[in-house]
Amino acid sequence: MVIKTVDLLKNEIPIEEESVVITEDIKAGLVLVDIINGFCTVGAGNLAPREPNRQISEMIDESSRLARAFCDKKLPVLAFLDSHQPDKLEHPYPSHCITGTDESNLVPALRWVEEEPNVTIRRKDCYDGYIGSFQEDGSNVFVDWVKNNQIQLLLVVGVCTDICVLDFVCSTLSAKNRGFLNPLKDVVVYSQGCATFDFPVSMARNTKDISPHPQELMHHVGLYMAKGRGAKIAKEVSFNNLNKP
Secondary structure, X not given: OHHHHHHHHHHHOOOOXXXXXXXOOOOEEEEEEOOEXXXXXXXXXXXXXXXXXXXXXXXXXXXXXXXXXXXXXXXXXXXXXXOEOOXXXXXXXXXXXXXXXXXXXXXXXXXXXXXXXXXXXXXXXOOOOOHHHEOOOOOEHHHHHHHHOOOOEEEEEEEOHHHHXXXXXXXXXXXXXXXXXXXXXXXXXXXXXXXXOOXXXXXXXXXXXXXXXXXXXXXXXXXXXXXXXXXXXXXXXXXXXOOOO
């Protein structure tokens, strides 16, 4: 039934995906959204998958591949890490990704990026990385990162497609349209580089405050909403002269 529902949804609200080639004459930046243990590693926390998940595994593989390509070419990378204080819950979700725990750290496949000079790490305590980048003095780590690196094309991967990825993309597009993120021109969401969680209705019936969240359906909805806000949705991402130093 779920498969039929997803197929119907894709027919009713199709997404036009494109192949994106990052060329040498475009300054590109990569944003990794919450690819951390608490959301991606089996059994790592309240919101972690309970068993191996194909969509999440594929997202990690593709994000790792792109992160390696960006680092090899010394292009800027920004990694958002969901990190919460124990006394500040994020309704309606249970306690998760507490600061100082391994839940809030990058998955093993991406821990290496922390040592790369072109990578900026930003811990955030809300869904939206744009909002979570504001500092006490009013400055914004993400805005400064875009401007200082003169980023023209922003490539976004991570979790969850329809929550933190979507919220960040929507805020970024609104800010771009207002002229706050010059010289940014394009925001690209890579579909295979994103994933969301699976919480079928059979489980939701016995859980207070959390709604059903079928993975494939909500992943598609997240991409569709991002597209509707002005993002490009990529079915594949490659580099021109990838091996060129």
